[in-house]
Amino acid sequence: MARDDLHKLTASEAAALIRRKKLGVVEYTEALIARIEAREPVVRAWQHFAAEQARANARWVERNVTEGALRGVPIGVKDIIETKDMPTTYGALPLYGEHRPKWDASCVALARQAGAVVMGKTVTSEFAGYYTGPSVNPHDPTRSTAFSSMGSAAAVGDFHVPLAFGSQTGGSIIRPAAFCGPIGYMPSYGIFNTTGVHNLAPSLDHLGHFARAIDDVALLGQVLTGDGRFGMGAPGRAPRIGFFTGWDKRQAQPVIWETLEAARASLGKVARIVEVKLPKALFAMNDHCLTLIRYEAARTFAHEYFQEKPGGLSNTMRDLVRDGLGVPRARYLEAIEAAQAGRALLAGLFKEHDVDVFLTPSAECLPQLLEEAISRSVFNRLWTILHVPTIAFTTGTVTLKPTPTQPKTVTLPVGIQIVGRSLRDHETLQVSRWLESRLACVVEPMNW
Amino acid sequence: MARDDLHKLTASEAAALIRRKKLGVVEYTEALIARIEAREPVVRAWQHFAAEQARANARWVERNVTEGALRGVPIGVKDIIETKDMPTTYGALPLYGEHRPKWDASCVALARQAGAVVMGKTVTSEFAGYYTGPSVNPHDPTRSTAFSSMGSAAAVGDFHVPLAFGSQTGGSIIRPAAFCGPIGYMPSYGIFNTTGVHNLAPSLDHLGHFARAIDDVALLGQVLTGDGRFGMGAPGRAPRIGFFTGWDKRQAQPVIWETLEAARASLGKVARIVEVKLPKALFAMNDHCLTLIRYEAARTFAHEYFQEKPGGLSNTMRDLVRDGLGVPRARYLEAIEAAQAGRALLAGLFKEHDVDVFLTPSAECLPQLLEEAISRSVFNRLWTILHVPTIAFTTGTVTLKPTPTQPKTVTLPVGIQIVGRSLRDHETLQVSRWLESRLACVVEPMNW
Missing domain, CATH: 3.90.1300.10 (Amidase signature (AS) domain)
Structure with a gap:
């Protein structure tokens, strides 16, 4: 080299x-x-x-x-x-x-x-x-x-x-x-x-x-x-790849759905594809996740919020704490219990459909312009609260031609997210390696 | 006053x-x-x-x-x-x-x-x-x-x-x-x-x-x-108090079982007592709890163990870390999954028997002499890993007469432990207040 x-x-x-x-x-x-x-x-x-x-x-x-x-x-x-x-x-x-x-x-x-x-x-x-x-x-x-x-x-x-x-x-x-x-x-x-x-x-x-x-x-x-074999090796069987149906397509740019569809088409020839209707309760986990973040973050930063000078925390963080202090305890408990039920629901889907991993979008859009960047983690928060392993990798690129606001041609990565079973990280990584060899690419960043 | x-x-x-x-x-x-x-x-x-x-x-x-x-x-x-x-x-x-x-x-x-x-x-x-x-x-x-x-x-x-x-x-x-x-x-x-x-x-x-x-x-x-009503007020109904049967009585001194029995006799007149056979899997949680402690503590103290001079951590803690680094990942996952199953099992017992709280020993013995003191938390670790609220209070005293090794008469507290439903701390505290008014005492320490 x-x-x-x-x-x-x-x-x-x-x-x-x-x-x-x-x-x-x-x-x-x-x-x-x-x-x-x-x-x-x-x-x-x-x-x-x-x-x-x-x-x-x-x-x-x-x-x-x-x-x-x-x-x-x-x-x-x-x-x-x-x-x-x-x-x-x-x-x-x-x-x-x-x-x-x-x-x-x-x-x-x-x-x-x-x-x-x-x-x-x-x-x-x-x-x-x-x-x-x-x-x-x-x-x-x-x-x-x-x-x-x-x-x-x-x-x-x-x-x-x-x-x-x-x-x-x-x-x-x-x-x-x-x-x-x-x-x-x-x-x-x-x-x-x-x-x-x-x-x-x-x-x-x-x-x-x-x-x-x-x-x-x-x-x-x-x-x-401490496990020298963690994540190594090949899956124990031909992977069974789950795809959810019934996503609200407005949640992501068309290119995101096209990327997922392309992965699916490519895998259709070599893996068993399993379609599973996305339960509404699963997507609703996004909101429960926000409730937990609000309630818990408010307490995590109690020192900085109450005892440090106002300029210590940003206004964004102060707003998060103030808002989180207002979340009722009952609502917090509801979110915890919903999360517990959601974990059981997802575990049940993996089992019922005999699926190794689900493939989903990893982000709802291509990289945003800096001035437009906002956090909309609707394909992330639900898995975060469900405590399951997830892996994102790039499967291709999108080239954007020059426009008045963007004078150069840019090539941006786009990819998918692999969602595995709770505590089955070893197996999820094995399947991910199998998927990597068929789908993934490493995109070299632009030169200036 | x-x-x-x-x-x-x-x-x-x-x-x-x-x-x-x-x-x-x-x-x-x-x-x-x-x-x-x-x-x-x-x-x-x-x-x-x-x-x-x-x-x-x-x-x-x-x-x-x-x-x-x-x-x-x-x-x-x-x-x-x-x-x-x-x-x-x-x-x-x-x-x-x-x-x-x-x-x-x-x-x-x-x-x-x-x-x-x-x-x-x-x-x-x-x-x-x-x-x-x-x-x-x-x-x-x-x-x-x-x-x-x-x-x-x-x-x-x-x-x-x-x-x-x-x-x-x-x-x-x-x-x-x-x-x-x-x-x-x-x-x-x-x-x-x-x-x-x-x-x-x-x-x-x-x-x-x-x-x-x-x-x-x-x-x-x-x-x-942040909830000004947390734990206040009286239970919503006449409490239903669960007692486990089938404890291995050798796990605690006779006075511990007598104390629990006395509480039960006292409550028999005013509350509904429910007997529930202790599932073996529940007591086994004590060992799973130790597995989690060993595996996790080994990593918590990685800095102190690997990077600080040997005199930094005590030998006891160094032994815990060394031992914990040897716990296989598979065994750790087994303990986590056993804990998840244990939580469902205990929740099921509460529901099936319509019990508000269980009463159990809080410690296996009276306060030990300093030179004999060891940690045997067999009435604690199982509830800790099951993530349920527990409350201990004193219900009486035991007076020990002078002996050659203990020249004075001493009066030691002895009590019980209340085990509540997961996330039902508010209700557990209400029942605990009801129990406090009937069973608890505050023991003034000795004067020297």
Whole structure:
């Protein structure tokens, strides 16, 4: 492989080369530093990146970690995740711009122990809440990354690092993955320890990650679970792929439905397709998810809301807290119980129809222009509250011709979302690898 | 009320007196400071207590909080819970003895906003794990408080404060409550926000509290939920009280079963008693709970285990982490799925038998001598993993005559545990108040 193309390696490829001494730990980190330095001025994926520190981390790994699944692999860490050697702002700069935790989050400590090189902290919206920027879409800098794991999605989608941590409470991993192009993985609720990841709504907060290959999604999962076979291998049978019928088509742009339809047509020849009517109660989970976010976030930020000066929290977050303090306890309990019923309903659908995964849209639209970017996670929040694993990957591109407001031709990624059974992440990743080999593509971002 | 007896007020009584200007905020805090100063040299309930700081907090409340359900009520805060104005050691002194968080935990911020006076930080075992001391049982200083919320249980049981926060992952609220005499309340999983409470095993970590009256349990619950009627009022019908049959009687001392039997005999005249055979699968939840603790705690403390010097974590905690890293992922998933099935099983029992609460032992023995103290939470871990609300209170005392190893006569509290339906904390507290009026007693600790 050309030395100029080292940034295109997957984590698994790089780790194998490093293990076989075909690639140096520091050499690989340097190649990614060069990529970051070339791209970051536009992409702005990093809240904290210091080349010298990344180099020092690489040298430390080279000297002190003799083996480990991630030995020599640089990773990005969403800045709501605590790190002992780098600032952790939670995206809340007026309050915590200078904050330096005394520890690494569980996921960071496990990754370091496995030889990962912590490259830096990636941009998050304030406390993983709602707003866009400063990161921009690597496929078109006038467009949004989606949020909140915007920096991690942009960093992996733009080939700065092969792996990065993110988190999802509504749609904060899958939607940025859809916009920026990398694979996004939200695991079953709770299976990756969230110690050191700032809460937003604890009953919904999922730690997950971004990669550019299912093998890499599995690799980091192996480190977090301690199971060296996690996500590896092929499905135990020919996959049975479920598609929901009865979506309200107005919920997404036509191109989103066309992309899903194309995946289905392509799979029709090689897999068993199962049609399942989407129960209304399942789509209604989106609203229950919002109720949980409102009620829980209001309490998560009680300190910042009540005790810090008004300029500490953004107005957006203050509004969320004020609104959430008004959600009646009875309504909150209703949402929890609806979620429990929804989980049983979905488990029943998987079982009744003998389906391995469902395919759904990952986002409702192509990457939005920055000034139009809003959060509409109607294909995400329902799975988040149902605690099932989901994986988004790119299956194709859409080329937009120049217009008066967009002077250049741009090529944007578009893809699908895989929804697996609760706690069946291993099997879901196996099916995802099977689907990856038939459907997925890696889109190289534009050059400037 | 005699000024010397102010420490005997419940939080609800004190708050009412303060509201009616019959009692001053600072005056009440001073009375409790005097109580602490008299008792603390023996009881050692406080990890951090500074009279001047407590006074300052009282003065601040007096001046700045004009209304609030807890106005002027001093509270204790278990030292795994973060506070902006006091050290937070997590009970891990070699690592975090000097740690000062930048924020208050959610529960502390909400309590302060409601006018609570943060009195200090109460002793916890290291990261709420397994070990006893330095707190001692206020009813006999040669005996254990049980753990891990030992300081909060001792502080409320010894009348230092009327309310204190604790947490339970195995039996860390209910068992110390049983040993030390106050009411202990572990809510339904997740209903009180745990932001700023250090994780142990996140799928099991419950924030709860200690009090000496069900009204006070409800009062603090109102502040945390924002529902001013939470836990108030009488049950909607004559309570139906379930008792399990088929316990393995060797699991507890005879006096524990006699106490439960006495409660049952007393209630037989006024409530409908329902006998339910204890399913074996329910008691087996104790082991599944341990599996979750082992797997999750190993990851929670990855930073301290892998990156800190060996003396940072105690050997007990290092052993827990090492052991937990060896738990196979498949076994962890089995335990999660068993827990899900167990929750459905218990919900079914409540429904089938039309029971409001079950009464069970709260601890397997009377307070142990300090040198004999071990953690055997076989009447707690099963409810913790099932995520249902539980409340322990004292129903009587046992007097132990002098022996060669115990020169004085001691009077120890003994009580019962109320197990409610998942998410039905409001109704469980109503039934608990009904039971409190018929069964509960408050035992004054010994004088030295």
